[in-house]
Amino acid sequence: MLQGIFRRVGNVLRGRSTLDEDTIEELEAALVMGDVSAPLAMALVEELRERAERTRVDDDEGLLDLLREIVFERLKPFEDRLVVAPTPPSVWLVLGVNGVGKTTTIAKLAAMLKRQGMSVLLAAGDTFRAAAVEQLQTWAGRIGIDVVAQGKGADPGAVMFDALDSAKARGIDFVIADTAGRLHTKVNLMEELRKMGRIVERANGRPADERLLVLDANTGQNAINQAREFNEAIGVTGLAITKLDSTAKGGALLSLTEEMQIPIKLVGVGERMEDLVPFSAREFADGIV
Template sequence: MKFFKRKTKEAPPPQQASVPAADEPVVPAPDPEPVATPAPVAGQPTPEPEPREQAATRQETKSGFFSRLRRGLGRTSDNLVQGMGTLFLGRKEIDIDLIEELESRLLLADVGVDATRDIIDHLTQRVSRRELTRPEALQAALQEELLALLRPCEQPLQVGGKKPFVILMVGVNGVGKTTTIGKLAKRYLGEGHSVMLAAGDTFRAAAVEQLQVWGERNDVPVIAQHTGADSASVIYDALQAAQARDIDVLIADTAGRLHNKDNLMEELKKVTRVMAKLDPDAPHEVMLVLDAGTGQNALSQADQFRQWVGVSGISLTKLDGTAKGGVIFAIAKKLGLPIRYIGIGEAVDDLRPFEAEPFIEALFAGDDATA
């Protein structure tokens, strides 16, 4: 039995917002001070105030977490595994038609051509060796193959060892960097770390204000300058302040930028060079934020950011709003980068550390999972 190649239509790349011109060279900045949080801007959505937790976050039950994960992956699950039980109903053997149907489901769920080819090849080899003979065994084997793809990417981010531990957040426009920063700040505070935020997205006044709202909500300082200020200068100031105040974790926002614009990517390299003047090892984590809804385009984004600034981890957001969540398997296959966090909803606690086994279990739970 051989792998069947099916012609697939290439999806047009998603349009991305234009990005302003490059920053000016780094200029001396005044002594850093946390910027006071402004009043909410009319018409602008802001997070509701929430008291800071003084200890670790409330322990969530295993069943409650699984239920939320299952709901968050619902659309991808529908696309990939819905009706899979009926696919095997009445079949007495594993044949080419069944393998082809599995192939189609994987491709439609944005698992990607390379990952799909590997999975189907492995399954057909197991069928040829008579390791798989019953059609109903094929689904379990598929889960095993998908889990094997994701396990190497399950590498939790450890923010100890450096002080401050500097996380540089990068990504294109609209992927949710600033919101992810706010959620990470809440998580690290709950783990007992002191946190500071750097408003390095100086192109948009709304981005600075949004980060300041998150700072007020979590009771953490935010280092910022005026709109249009040099991003590298802001982040340099923030690192100085974090060192002076003995902060545990510094999370630096950056402006969304098109991954195929060399001048904009060069600005990120400037940020890393400037930080190295204060700490030769900074940033300690370059976290690329990807929107799962962009599907295979996320791979080209990751390739470019990795070439320019050496991405060390990924946060995959908006899994709850797309049927293209299978891109996580394409990311694992092609990039092999650690997947630090996944976003499965809008709530603060819906940014979760990535765990491969619960992810696969929730993906295949379907309507049979209990809340």
């Protein structure tokens, strides 16, 4: 599923039995080209060098195995599952800037829950972008679930309140709310997001069970900047990393977890509805080939 993400890294080590200075430089450069931050790339390579010396590894496959294990150990603490509330409805706010695959992620999430026999209601909280409501309604129609919507320019907080009211009346298991594709420069939209969070807490008696931030695997440092801004605004509980197929760089996951300490709940690895899957640190690390 994630094969090829670090192929460039694997190519550096292939055929090498030791980590000489040239190999170390090439390996650091390959990691940085894969969207790992420079300080983290240096730390990973140094850890690899130390382990190789300590364990007396002297072949390329041994070096690759050590690197896979280092990556796995760094990511394993951030492998987590979506929160399901003990008392329905579970409320998941889905956050993210335009273009990261937020609406598609919502649709895939809803389809996944429906396959598990759960009832799902969508809340069209992105009333800012033209056609956002229509997009969500189109997806919902394909999946066979309902959407609570009020049209472009409506108050997202009112949409959220109506969705929760409807979910409780109908005994719905999950409410998944779309939110405007807020750029972190739009302060008023970030405040609107906080307001939605407050409405959920008042109406449901607890904060949103998930505040899931959708990030594009290929955006590198921009993804970290987005995570920082959204986390400050509403407190992100988990990440959904999209576009993590065989062409993705993928190193941003390492930099994100290192800097933000936020768990990765889901990864998108393809176009099909079934291609949104729980994050596996082991599977990611094994992509170093």
